[in-house]
Amino acid sequence: xDRFAIAIDLGGTQLRAALVDPSGKIHRRTxxxxxARAGPDxxxxxxxxxxxxxxxxxxxxxxxxxxxxxxxxxDTVRGLALSIPTLSGFDTFPLRDALSARVEYPVTLxxxxxxxxxxxxxxxxxxxxxxxxxxxxxxxxxxGVVADGRLLRGRRGMAGHVGHMAIQRGGALxxxxxxxxxxxxxxxxxxxxxxxxxxxxxxxxxxxxxGSRIDGHAVFAAAELADPLAMELVAEEADFLGAGxxxxxxxxxxxxxxxxxxxxxxxDLMRDGIAARIEADAMPAFRDVKVTRAELGDNSGLVGAxxxxxxxxxxxxxx
Amino acid sequence: xDRFAIAIDLGGTQLRAALVDPSGKIHRRTxxxxxARAGPDxxxxxxxxxxxxxxxxxxxxxxxxxxxxxxxxxDTVRGLALSIPTLSGFDTFPLRDALSARVEYPVTLxxxxxxxxxxxxxxxxxxxxxxxxxxxxxxxxxxGVVADGRLLRGRRGMAGHVGHMAIQRGGALxxxxxxxxxxxxxxxxxxxxxxxxxxxxxxxxxxxxxGSRIDGHAVFAAAELADPLAMELVAEEADFLGAGxxxxxxxxxxxxxxxxxxxxxxxDLMRDGIAARIEADAMPAFRDVKVTRAELGDNSGLVGAxxxxxxxxxxxxxx
Numbered sequence: 001x002d003r004f005a006i007a008i009d010l011g012g013t014q015l016r017a018a019l020v021d022p023s024g025k026i027h028r029r030t031x032x033x034x035x036a037r038a039g040p041d042x043x044x045x046x047x048x049x050x051x052x053x054x055x056x057x058x059x060x061x062x063x064x065x066x067x068x069x070x071x072x073x074x075d076t077v078r079g080l081a082l083s084i085p086t087l088s089g090f091d092t093f094p095l096r097d098a099l100s101a102r103v104e105y106p107v108t109l110x111x112x113x114x115x116x117x118x119x120x121x122x123x124x125x126x127x128x129x130x131x132x133x134x135x136x137x138x139x140x141x142x143x144g145v146v147a148d149g150r151l152l153r154g155r156r157g158m159a160g161h162v163g164h165m166a167i168q169r170g171g172a173l174x175x176x177x178x179x180x181x182x183x184x185x186x187x188x189x190x191x192x193x194x195x196x197x198x199x200x201x202x203x204x205x206x207x208x209x210x211g212s213r214i215d216g217h218a219v220f221a222a223a224e225l226a227d228p229l230a231m232e233l234v235a236e237e238a239d240f241l242g243a244g245x246x247x248x249x250x251x252x253x254x255x256x257x258x259x260x261x262x263x264x265x266x267x268d269l270m271r272d273g274i275a276a277r278i279e280a281d282a283m284p285a286f287r288d289v290k291v292t293r294a295e296l297g298d299n300s301g302l303v304g305a306x307x308x309x310x311x312x313x314x315x316x317x318x319x
Numbered sequence: 320x321d322r323f324a325i326a327i328d329l330g331g332t333q334l335r336a337a338l339v340d341p342s343g344k345i346h347r348r349t350x351x352x353x354x355a356r357a358g359p360d361x362x363x364x365x366x367x368x369x370x371x372x373x374x375x376x377x378x379x380x381x382x383x384x385x386x387x388x389x390x391x392x393x394d395t396v397r398g399l400a401l402s403i404p405t406l407s408g409f410d411t412f413p414l415r416d417a418l419s420a421r422v423e424y425p426v427t428l429x430x431x432x433x434x435x436x437x438x439x440x441x442x443x444x445x446x447x448x449x450x451x452x453x454x455x456x457x458x459x460x461x462x463g464v465v466a467d468g469r470l471l472r473g474r475r476g477m478a479g480h481v482g483h484m485a486i487q488r489g490g491a492l493x494x495x496x497x498x499x500x501x502x503x504x505x506x507x508x509x510x511x512x513x514x515x516x517x518x519x520x521x522x523x524x525x526x527x528x529x530g531s532r533i534d535g536h537a538v539f540a541a542a543e544l545a546d547p548l549a550m551e552l553v554a555e556e557a558d559f560l561g562a563g564x565x566x567x568x569x570x571x572x573x574x575x576x577x578x579x580x581x582x583x584x585x586x587d588l589m590r591d592g593i594a595a596r597i598e599a600d601a602m603p604a605f606r607d608v609k610v611t612r613a614e615l616g617d618n619s620g621l622v623g624a625x626x627x628x629x630x631x632x633x634x635x636x637x638x
Binding site: 019062073075082083130131147148150152154155156157158159160161162164165166167169171176177178180243246247250251252253254255281282283284285286289 | 392394401402449450466467470471472473474475476477478479480481483484485486487488490495496497498520562565569570571572574575598600601602603604605
């Protein structure tokens, strides 16, 4: 039995690595600022170094493999990064093979939304469910789906790009280039942008008073202190989230929707607003589906990447 | 080896029955106007009679079972019709058990979109694909999804209600009660409504001239004759379809999207418009996915229902 997997969460800002056991427990952890503009070679070097650091003192036999969660779209069948907006040079780049050439472990690659869904399914809020949708809301919106007891992968493993479901035809421009995506309305970026715009118009609000920086965290903090503008912004955000989630209920029919990413920090403030939008908009048979907060916080993707490495290792041992 | 399955396509207008072989070939067929307002007992009686008629002269051993495709939402795990808008009294009604009590064959029940997806997958345009989305566009919009080589069912078997993905927040009222659903913009009903409205304003159009009835068929016919208003309506419809399909690509990552239902009769006129919207809006990795027309026409659901009956029968024989 393998004792540990090395998990890598490759983000546009941070590259995080962890040593994870089969239960999903994290034993060691490290992170470094991603060399996002330096090109694939530099990033491969960073991942290799992080893997080495995190597994120091362990023997090869104790390591099941290296699981990598990466922003997409990735073609996980061929192990390619197709085009990662936040990382220069990752266009049709053979990420899996480039890593396999550098480390002595099997390498597993997964879209970050799917990896995080797996982490929450196996070791977080989704334990015991056969159908769930995980939605991560931070800079953008990503996701991953478990349906009928299996990860939903689709062609090239690219299913679950839930942020790029249009909710407003011809609406706000999304980072992907399309107009009206859910991400363009409900992401942390969109939330903070609305806060900055409205605070400039609302002199009475505590938001941004004294030149303090307005971001999602500041809005949630002000809403907890009952600042009217902040409460209005939070209610609006909950409504955008609930609207998108309602469509996801009809599309995937999950038992449970799990909300992760930085915006999940405001989940308690938004829970009722999300539920109200679902109650108003979902078809009756879908209204009782619960929306809950991710349990693993920042670590859903790391834990999921580790689970993939364990699963890959078991498959190899069976062959 | 079972020779035939009895397939029932229970619609709000027509109740159709067919005798289908394992290759998907239809050997006999019958139909009757659905007693849609007479309540479940009358409909159960109609289905029983149709099954008897269609299997006349065959022995019990020649029949694998009875497969029923029905409008949803159905809970296919428990065999319940949860609430069928077009059929009176089908609210939390035990459709599967009520039928099982009347026929000597095993009864399989499936949401119509999923049944039709299965028909196209096994015997139509989707043969050989592991990932596909079937979309039926007629009075409403329904669908079914094959992902990773399996039918996507989800909780209670209710996945794939693609018509009730909102594409315009707070937009047109849908039959489901929500505002802005894809169905409210791209269904045959919405297409015909726009045609009636615009024809009233456009005196020069051939549409509706001489008091002729304006419906989807009439618009497609006029567009083929290069009537400017009809061409504009068709282009707009193609754009609505392409917009929704683009979101479905991001959500399910199919190899192929199959368009069925009455509106597929205008597929050749809309093909370029659908493709143009996908090309403009889809993320690059999804742009090469083909949209094609259903091959089984009206029979996708019947053939799929038969396939379910065969599959159920095989499972029982293995147990």
